[in-house]
Amino acid sequence: MSGSRSKSIVLWTLVTIALVTLSAPTIVVLGASFTGGNIITFPPDGLSLRWYARISQASDLRNAFLRTLQVATICTIVAIPVGTLAGIALAKYAVRFEKTIQIYLLLPFTIPLIGSGIGLMLIFGKAGILGQLWPVGIACCVINLPFMIWAVTASATGLDPDLELAAANCGAPPLQVFFSVTLPAVMPGVITGSLLMFILALNEFLVSLLLVDARIVTLPVLIYNSIRSIITPDLAAISVVFIACSAVAVFLLDRLVGLDIFLKSK
Amino acid sequence: MRAARTAYPLKWRVMDALEGVAAAIWPARFRRATPYLMLLPAVLLVGLLVLGLIQIADASLRTLDTTTFQFSDNYSIANFRRALTEPLFLVVAQRSLIAALIVTAMTLVFAFPYAYLMVRTRSPGLRKFLLIALFLPFFIGQVVRAYGWLIILGNQGMVNEALGLVGVAPMRLIYNYPAVLFGLVQYMLPFAVLMLAPALTAIPEELEAAAGSLGANWVRTFIHVVLPLARPGFIGAGVVVLTLSLTDFAVPAILGGGSQDFIANAIYDQFFRTSDQGLGATLALMLVALGSILVGLVFALFGAGTLAMGRSRA
The missing domain is CATH 1.10.3720.10 (MetI-like)
Incomplete structure (x- = not known):
């Protein structure tokens, strides 16, 4: 970056405000979870791990968290093959009606979440599968699928089609070409996409809220339902679970593919 | 025998079998349709949202009878009004x-x-x-x-x-x-x-x-x-x-x-x-x-x- 002093002052002022705004809730939730008092005060009443001890005893929280993990796993397992194949197809082939298919596959983003959630609630209700966990996983997969397709197309456009032709020319049949040339080339995209799918499903709130009932409540919905009453530190301690998951996801993403890939121009 | 097996490892046999199955189900003359086959699962999955929208559209045309809490069988645009x-x-x-x-x-x-x-x-x-x-x-x-x-x-x-x-x-x-x-x-x-x-x-x-x-x-x-x-x-x-x-x-x-x-x-x-x-x-x-x-x-x-x-x- 080059430029004058006034440019860096303006840039840095705006960036600092953005940084503070982005980080404040995370830092505060982390801090509040270690408080020694019964309610959250400022300055805090000393440090303690009592709220963590308390939430580790609560079976409803643990079960909600396990259910949330299950939903995220189902979502990711479905999204990986579906999104990878669609992404490769869009990136590599001149598909007829390409524009139409693209717009169609962007529907999960253009239909508001409340619309998608209610639509899925109505059809799952008609099918009689409401109240089970796997439809919630499928729903999370549908609404975030464009992320997976995007990630794959982004890395598939870097794949030289000549490589596949060369493999075929050397006698590789179609599946072998796919598994030894195409798939390894798009692997960074598949990893990025599946991490995104997992973490977004883990955090998915509105669609979960519409599709779960009291017996299969997921953790974000449970937190939302408990928020209305007085602010107590046990909720902060549960929220730290999400912060930890997010930190792990960021770490993995950086290690496996590098966060910089999000800066690449397409 | 042993020499032959090492010369042709298990992985290759599995791949051969898979290629065979793939070729039987999806012969080379279908090749032009391959991208559409790859897009199909995604299209079907997103189709759930389209079905959902159709359900919403259907529900939007039925009015609630506040005395019986039943939804009307016939369509009307009363809700939109x-x-x-x-x-x-x-x-x-x-x-x-x-x-x-x-x-x-x-x-x-x-x-x-x-x-x-x-x-x-x-x-x-x-x-x-x-x-x-x-x-x-x-x-x-x-x-x-x-x-x-x-x-x-x-x-x-x-x-x-x-x-x-x-x-x-x-x-x-x-x-x-x-x-x-x-x-x-x-x-x-x-x-x-x-x-x-x-x-x-x-x-x-x-x-x-x-x-x-x-x-x-x-x-x-x-x-x-x-x-x-x-x-x-x-x-x-x-x-x-x-x-x-x-x-x-x-x-x-x-x-x-x-x-x-x-x-x-x-x-x-x-x-x-x-x-x-x-x-x-x-x-x-x-x-x-x-x-x-x-x-x-x-x-x-x-x-x-x-x-x-x-x-x-x-």
């Missing part, structure tokens, strides 16, 4: 739409310098720090983030406690419109930065240097070079932020405390509080239409920007 004439819905729609526009503008103002610094900085450490600071909240759900704001801004929150220490009476910082707007901007920032960054990467830094060497100061360089070239990023970011904030549920619910409902909250209430599924479906359908019209309008005017998937880059 109610949705368009009841002042409550008009207020809610106006509130959401204005909020979406303000939030989009605010988010872009803060996201652009963030993305610019992240892309242009020469220090890999700073770049990584900015990326981590962006992704950490991005991967933490809305509910947890809104909860963080409650701890900070709530009536017994940190800011009010701190103000109390210096003798300032507690102020009501949440459950109002600005709090919802603020929460939404915070929620949208990572989306906007991630849509803007690729567009900024695509602008060669030499262009800025060239503008500078021709005598333009940095403000003019931004206005005449960087901002126009970053247009695909602004379109992508703008569309995403506009539609997501217009249709958001969690932030208005948690930081608005029931007094700042957006369209999504009104729809939820129709389904789960008033139990008028027909009217709720009508509102949902109108929101889908509003969102699609906005997205369609932007795409028609400016192209798909960084939102485009696949080979063609608009």
Whole structure:
């Protein structure tokens, strides 16, 4: 970056405000979870791990968290093959009606979440599968699928089609070409996409809220339902679970593919 | 025998078998259709949403009989008439739409310098720090983030406690419109930065240097070079932020405390509080239409920007 002093002052002022705004809730939730008092005060009443001890005893929280993990796993397992194949197809082939298919596959983003959630609630209700966990996983997969397709197309456009032709020319049949040339080339995209799918499903709130009932409540919905009453530190301690998951996801993403890939121009 | 087996390992046999099966099910003469086969699962999965929309459309045409709590068998447009004439819905729609526009503008103002610094900085450490600071909240759900704001801004929150220490009476910082707007901007920032960054990467830094060497100061360089070239990023970011904030549920619910409902909250209430599924479906359908019209309008005017998937880059 080059430029004058006034440019860096303006840039840095705006960036600092953005940084503070982005980080404040995370830092505060982390801090509040270690408080020694019964309610959250400022300055805090000393440090303690009592709220963590308390939430580790609560079976409803643990079960909600396990259910949330299950939903995220189902979502990711479905999204990986579906999104990878669609992404490769869009990136590599001149598909007829390409524009139409693209717009169609962007529907999960253009239909508001409340619309998608209610639509899925109505059809799952008609099918009689409401109240089970796997439809919630499928729903999370549908609404975030464009992320997976995007990630794959982004890395598939870097794949030289000549490589596949060369493999075929050397006698590789179609599946072998796919598994030894195409798939390894798009692997960074598949990893990025599946991490995104997992973490977004883990955090998915509105669609979960519409599709779960009291017996299969997921953790974000449970937190939302408990928020209305007085602010107590046990909720902060549960929220730290999400912060930890997010930190792990960021770490993995950086290690496996590098966060910089999000800066690449397409 | 042994020599033959090592010469032809198990993995090859498995692959041969798979190739055989694949060739039997999908012979080479179908090859032209292969991309469509690959797209099929995704098309079917997204088809669930289309089915859902059809269900919503069907429900929106049935009115609730308030004496029997049954839905009518015959279709009528009574729900649409109610949705368009009841002042409550008009207020809610106006509130959401204005909020979406303000939030989009605010988010872009803060996201652009963030993305610019992240892309242009020469220090890999700073770049990584900015990326981590962006992704950490991005991967933490809305509910947890809104909860963080409650701890900070709530009536017994940190800011009010701190103000109390210096003798300032507690102020009501949440459950109002600005709090919802603020929460939404915070929620949208990572989306906007991630849509803007690729567009900024695509602008060669030499262009800025060239503008500078021709005598333009940095403000003019931004206005005449960087901002126009970053247009695909602004379109992508703008569309995403506009539609997501217009249709958001969690932030208005948690930081608005029931007094700042957006369209999504009104729809939820129709389904789960008033139990008028027909009217709720009508509102949902109108929101889908509003969102699609906005997205369609932007795409028609400016192209798909960084939102485009696949080979063609608009």
